[in-house]
Amino acid sequence: MPVITLPDGSTRQFDAAVTGATVAEAIGPGLARAALAMEVDGRLMDLSAEIGADASLRFITRRDPEALEMIRHDCAHVLAEAVQELFPGTQVTIGPPIEHGFYYDFHRNEPFTPEDFPAIEAKMREIIARGDRFVRRVVSRAEAVDLFVRKGERFKVELIRDLPGDQVISLYSQGDWVDLCRGPHMRTTADIGAAFKLTKVAGAYWRGKPENPVLSRIYGTAWRDQKELDAHLTMLEEAEKRDHRRLGQAMDLFHFQPEAPGAVFWHPRGWKLFSTLTDYMRRRQEDAGYQEINTPDIMDRALWEKSGHWDKFRDAMYLTEAKEERVFALKPMNCPGGIQVFKQGLRSYRELPLKFGEFGKVHRFEPSGALHGLMRVRGFTQDDAHVFCTEAQIEEESVKVIDLCLSIYRDFGFEDVRIKFSDRPEKRVGSDEIWDRSEAALKGALRAAGIHDYSVNKGEGAFYGPKLEFVLRDAIGRDWQCGTLQVDFNMPGALGASYIGEDGQRHVPVMLHRALFGSLERFTGILIEHTAGRLPFWLAPVQVVVATIVDDALPAARQAVAALRRAGLRVETDFRNEKINRKVPDHIEARVPVLAILGRREAEEGRVVLRRLPGREQQELPLAVAVAQLAADAMPPDLSTTPVAAE
RNA sequence: GCCGGCGUAGCACAGCGGUAGUGCAAUCGAUUCGUAAUCGAUAGGUCGCGAGUUCGAUUCUCGCCGCCGGCACCA
Numbered sequence: 001m002p003v004i005t006l007p008d009g010s011t012r013q014f015d016a017a018v019t020g021a022t023v024a025e026a027i028g029p030g031l032a033r034a035a036l037a038m039e040v041d042g043r044l045m046d047l048s049a050e051i052g053a054d055a056s057l058r059f060i061t062r063r064d065p066e067a068l069e070m071i072r073h074d075c076a077h078v079l080a081e082a083v084q085e086l087f088p089g090t091q092v093t094i095g096p097p098i099e100h101g102f103y104y105d106f107h108r109n110e111p112f113t114p115e116d117f118p119a120i121e122a123k124m125r126e127i128i129a130r131g132d133r134f135v136r137r138v139v140s141r142a143e144a145v146d147l148f149v150r151k152g153e154r155f156k157v158e159l160i161r162d163l164p165g166d167q168v169i170s171l172y173s174q175g176d177w178v179d180l181c182r183g184p185h186m187r188t189t190a191d192i193g194a195a196f197k198l199t200k201v202a203g204a205y206w207r208g209k210p211e212n213p214v215l216s217r218i219y220g221t222a223w224r225d226q227k228e229l230d231a232h233l234t235m236l237e238e239a240e241k242r243d244h245r246r247l248g249q250a251m252d253l254f255h256f257q258p259e260a261p262g263a264v265f266w267h268p269r270g271w272k273l274f275s276t277l278t279d280y281m282r283r284r285q286e287d288a289g290y291q292e293i294n295t296p297d298i299m300d301r302a303l304w305e306k307s308g309h310w311d312k313f314r315d316a317m318y319l320t321e322a323k324e325e326r327v328f329a330l331k332p333m334n335c336p337g338g339i340q341v342f343k344q345g346l347r348s349y350r351e352l353p354l355k356f357g358e359f360g361k362v363h364r365f366e367p368s369g370a371l372h373g374l375m376r377v378r379g380f381t382q383d384d385a386h387v388f389c390t391e392a393q394i395e396e397e398s399v400k401v402i403d404l405c406l407s408i409y410r411d412f413g414f415e416d417v418r419i420k421f422s423d424r425p426e427k428r429v430g431s432d433e434i435w436d437r438s439e440a441a442l443k444g445a446l447r448a449a450g451i452h453d454y455s456v457n458k459g460e461g462a463f464y465g466p467k468l469e470f471v472l473r474d475a476i477g478r479d480w481q482c483g484t485l486q487v488d489f490n491m492p493g494a495l496g497a498s499y500i501g502e503d504g505q506r507h508v509p510v511m512l513h514r515a516l517f518g519s520l521e522r523f524t525g526i527l528i529e530h531t532a533g534r535l536p537f538w539l540a541p542v543q544v545v546v547a548t549i550v551d552d553a554l555p556a557a558r559q560a561v562a563a564l565r566r567a568g569l570r571v572e573t574d575f576r577n578e579k580i581n582r583k584v585p586d587h588i589e590a591r592v593p594v595l596a597i598l599g600r601r602e603a604e605e606g607r608v609v610l611r612r613l614p615g616r617e618q619q620e621l622p623l624a625v626a627v628a629q630l631a632a633d634a635m636p637p638d639l640s641t642t643p644v645a646a647e
Numbered sequence: 648g649c650c651g652g653c654g655u656a657g658c659a660c661a662g663c664g665g666u667a668g669u670g671c672a673a674u675c676g677a678u679u680c681g682u683a684a685u686c687g688a689u690a691g692g693u694c695g696c697g698a699g700u701u702c703g704a705u706u707c708u709c710g711c712c713g714c715c716g717g718c719a720c721c722a
Contacts, residue, residue, distance in 0.1 A: 103717095113651075114651095114652085200717070201650090201651065201652090201717080202651070202716060202717030203649065203651060203718060204717070204718045204719090205649075205650090205718060208718075210649065210718085210719055210720095214649065214650050215650090215718095216651085217717070217718080219716095219717080256713090257713085258695080258712060258714085259713095261712090261713070261714090316721095362722090366720080368713090369648060369649070369650095369717090369718080369719075369720085370648090370720060371714090372715095376720095377722090382722075480722095481721085481722065482722075483722090484722070517722095518722045522722060523722095548679095549681055551679060577678080577680095578684090578685080579682090579685065580682050581681085581682060581683065581684070581685090582683085583682080583683095584684090585682095585683040585684055586683090586684075588683070597681085600679095600681090601681085609681090609682085611682070614683090616682080
């Protein structure tokens with residue numbers, strides 16, 4: 001006699017076990033039409049599942065977030081059926097829903113290409129139009145293995161064999177097509193609708209392991225309706241427009257070339273942006289009690305052996321060659337250098353915590369396939385720092401780092417920051433006892449900083465200690481890892497660092513490694529994409545372009561340029577023999593934030609027209625007023641009394 | 648590193664077994680024109696690099712390099 005409790009608190013009683021579909025019908029024909037699946041006591045299930053005992057029940061309709069995931073999952077099944085119909089001999093593997101869509105990995109000698117998409121999509125529409133019911137069947141392990149062995153689906157057989165012993169094994173069929181699947185699914189393929197699109201193909205390793213066979217993955221996107229699909233496609237276009245590689249070229253910030261893969265050639269404007277960022281960071285760190293140092297780029301192999309890098313990091317290290325016996329390596333990290341500075345002279349506990357900052361340029365031999373514009377390079381500059389302290393100071397110093405980091409991100413308009421905690425990796429130095437203490441200390445710091453909402457990445461720590469990672473979410477919802485904070489009980493001792501404690505004895509300091517922007521290169525790329533190239537005024541490489549309407553205004557325009565430059569603004573000119581109608585769009589395109597325009601009238605009156613691009617509004621002001629206003633706007637957020645919010 | 652795609656003028660792209668074209672930019676000239684692209688002329692390419700096939704290769708084949716999308720790896 002199941003009693004079903006609905007979300008509004010009402011109940012329905014049934015004489016015998018009932019399916020969700022029956023319950024929906026009992027409630028009303030509208031719901032019966034709209035219900036796609038159900039949640040029974042918090043578990044998502046097929047509508048056709050039977051409820052035999054008292055339960056609370058919620059129906060899933062197209063509007064619920066769960067429906068979107070099911071549309072995508074069902075769509076993956078339909079994709080697989082379509083592919084197997086069109087390309088006999090193709091083996092299926094897995095096809096999960098993912099953010100914005102789904103994929104399915106196939107095994108086939110000949111990989112798929114986007115040219116195959118129209119035929120596959122047409123077949124998918126056909127299957128959806130058929131509206132086959134999704135039918136669930138629970139089978140024994142032997143039965144499942146037998147079925148897929150007969151079908152020649154060796155990947156599915158492997159999956160079944162690896163399922164835990166107590167796992168219920170279910171098959172889902174739509175028409176004649178069967179897949180191993182946990183479910184749940186919607187009622188029929190017709191519930192998927194028409195708002196889907198295959199987007200790309202890619203190779204992917206079976207089960208993500210490079211030693212396994214390469215599968216051909218087809219990605220698709222699927223939505224509730226055409227409007228949502230269109231919005232998503234528009235978002236993709238928007239992301240493409242913001243691509244920092246494209247904007248970097250358009251804005252003349254930097255370039256790459258084949259002789260130096262993964263290494264940036266910074267142009268004057270890009271370097272101005274870069275150095276504006278480092279200037280800002282220098283001020284913030286000085287305020288926070290850091291002292292800046294600089295250490296060698298190339299050091300003897302022996303040092304890297306002692307630090308542990310030679311053992312744990314050599315694959316990513318560049319070695320040098322010279323007419324000398326000794327082997328030198330380009331630094332992949334700044335920490336060993338920082339420790340050498342700490343080691344000079346006898347340190348006292350009274351000096352701790354000692355904070356050394358270094359804008360160190362490190363080189364890492366990244367896999368070629370990982371390179372991606374400024375986001376992933378082989379040579380990059382870290383806003384690195386090493387805090388030498390006692391074990392008792394770890395928590396307080398870590399809290400300071402976290403606070404500084406979040407405060408800095410706010411200055412750039414990043415309010416949405418996630419934190420990840422990564423614990424001991426397999427490849428590591430130091431005893432388990434030391435790792436226990438390091439991890440506990442870092443967790444304590446999180447607690448002390450009032451941060452309870454963080455995710456844990458198992459085994460992702462640095463080889464010398466656990467780490468926190470700070471992840472920014474940009475204007476169009478993408479996540480970027482930037483800052484990091486690592487607690488290190490190992491390296492200072494390995495490199496012989498010590499201080500004299502209160503007791504007159506030598507002690508090994510603990511070291512906090514931290515970077516806030518992380519990689520300056522990457523952070524610059526993130527800023528470009530976050531702002532779509534319209535950088536906040538204080539960061540814009542070219543802040544003002546002075547443009548003339550007629551040549552008669554040239555002398556006044558030159559005076560305006562001089563006055564703006566005297567006020568510390570980055571100014572360029574557009575004295576071309578072009579109409580103002582032409583100059584305006586050119587500078588909008590170049591992402592110049594302010595256009596200062598002088599015609600004959602302004603020249604005569606000592607005034608200037610400011611136009612903040614890409615807007616259409618103009619203000620006409622006396623030159624001195626305009627200069628003062630712009631100079632105030634150009635103040636970096638840490639120096640400005642009224643903080644300038646980033647876009 | 649792996650799978651697939653791509654590489655033609657400064658940029659965006661077209662083209663094709665008979666040694667290259669369009670638009671924008673550039674240069675020169677005319678125009679001095681008040682807020683989203685003035686007109687005309689000129690110049691610009693060892694078609695990524697190297698081999699091979701061919702009477703002939705930018706075009707076909709192979710190798711290498713780089714880039715793009717994923718995978719794997721990561722700041």
